[in-house]
Amino acid sequence: MSQIEVRSLAKVFRVAERRAGLAGAFRGLVDRRIREVHALAGVDFDVERGELVGYIGPNGAGKSTTIKILAGILTPTGGTCTVDGLTPWRDRRRHAARIGVVFGQRTQLWWDLPVIESFELLQRVYRVPAPVFQRNRDRMVELMRLGPLLDTPVRQLSLGQRMRADLAAALLHGPKLLFLDEPTIGLDAAAKLAMRDFVRTLNREEGVTVVLTTHDMDDIEALCERIMVIGQGQILIDGGIDDLRRRVGNSRVLIVDLEDTVSVAALEDGLRGVGTRDVRVTGRRARIDFDAGVIAPAALIARVTSRFEVQDLFVEHPPIEHTVAELYAEHGEGEA
Ligand SMILES: Nc1ncnc2c1ncn2[C@@H]1O[C@H](COP(=O)(O)OP(=O)(O)O)[C@@H](O)[C@H]1O
Ligand SMILES: [Mg+2]
Numbered sequence: 001m002s003q004i005e006v007r008s009l010a011k012v013f014r015v016a017e018r019r020a021g022l023a024g025a026f027r028g029l030v031d032r033r034i035r036e037v038h039a040l041a042g043v044d045f046d047v048e049r050g051e052l053v054g055y056i057g058p059n060g061a062g063k064s065t066t067i068k069i070l071a072g073i074l075t076p077t078g079g080t081c082t083v084d085g086l087t088p089w090r091d092r093r094r095h096a097a098r099i100g101v102v103f104g105q106r107t108q109l110w111w112d113l114p115v116i117e118s119f120e121l122l123q124r125v126y127r128v129p130a131p132v133f134q135r136n137r138d139r140m141v142e143l144m145r146l147g148p149l150l151d152t153p154v155r156q157l158s159l160g161q162r163m164r165a166d167l168a169a170a171l172l173h174g175p176k177l178l179f180l181d182e183p184t185i186g187l188d189a190a191a192k193l194a195m196r197d198f199v200r201t202l203n204r205e206e207g208v209t210v211v212l213t214t215h216d217m218d219d220i221e222a223l224c225e226r227i228m229v230i231g232q233g234q235i236l237i238d239g240g241i242d243d244l245r246r247r248v249g250n251s252r253v254l255i256v257d258l259e260d261t262v263s264v265a266a267l268e269d270g271l272r273g274v275g276t277r278d279v280r281v282t283g284r285r286a287r288i289d290f291d292a293g294v295i296a297p298a299a300l301i302a303r304v305t306s307r308f309e310v311q312d313l314f315v316e317h318p319p320i321e322h323t324v325a326e327l328y329a330e331h332g333e334g335e336a
Pocket of ligand 1 (some may be wrong): 013014016059060063065066
């Protein structure tokens with residue numbers, strides 16, 4: 001049996017909608033409609049022990065809803081889900097003792113307390129035996145370099161420090177399964193790298209299974225061998241980064257450093273009839289998006305060099321976020 005098994009998982013939120021413009025005593029009395037939001041519309045996946053899975057999708061796609069159901073915080077309206085054989089929302093207590101959860105936009109630490117006191121409170125909340133707590137606490141403090149911060153009230157931590165403390169807090173009871181919802185959101189570059197290091201270490205060295213939602217494709221490229229893409233409440237793709245790239249085919253970018261500045265119009269003119277997709281120019285650098293199935297890279301390069309004075313050029317795969325944006329566009333998602 002897989003560690004996580006999700007079958008036909010559905011979640012419908014019922015939201016009371018008030019008509020705009022009504023105020024005061026009429027509010028809530030007149031024209032109060034219930035709108036249904038189908039946050040999850042039949043989600044299926046398995047996660048094996050020791051996997052590190054990236055879960056991505058545009059805003060509102062259903063990522064956090066999935067994580068909350070997996071964590072036992074929300075009850076689905078349809079389908080089934082087991083984690084280590086337990087149903088998260090039915091076996092809440094036993095389930096909570098086995099998992100760690102971190103929501104990047106929220107802290108589970110006490111704002112006014114020093115970090116170490118939050119940890120001690122969590123020990124009591126989760127009833128972690130003292131020796132287990134001490135061992136995990138010391139390991140986490142070392143791994144996350146929290147030593148100098150332990151006596152600092154949470155409110156005085158930087159966001160990066162606070163995320164490290166939150167991650168440590170989620171692991172004090174030694175869970176073998178970790179859910180991370182946007183753990184790098186708002187972090188600066190250094191803090192993101194540190195966060196990725198911790199997650200990688202936990203996964204590789206401690207065998208902790210990780211399900212990670214993120215907007216940051218660099219997180220995905222740095223960490224995840226497997227990606228699940230969700231759009232409008234359904235899994236669109238489940239596979240490796242290469243599968244994702246293959247799925248959207250032959251997109252390439254030709255980057256050209258020109259001798260002189262050239263306008264977009266002049267470039268488009270020079271490439272007329274070739275079948276390129278998009279041309280952008282910044283200073284002397286042009287970026288030409290094209291489909292290698294429509295025009296071979298060599299043919300495009302020949303055309304460009306025959307029309308323009310070129311210093312240098314190279315062909316790239318588009319950044320993974322472009323690939324994902326194309327995928328969303330294909331499925332009618334507005335936002336990338
Ligand atoms: N508590 C809630 N009440 C009503 N609608 C909700 C609630 N939570 C989420 N939604 C809606 O469900 C959809 C999925 O939300 P969410 O899972 O937060 O998406 P994501 O994390 O991928 O951005 C969105 O349309 C969102 O507005
Ligand atoms: Mg979310």
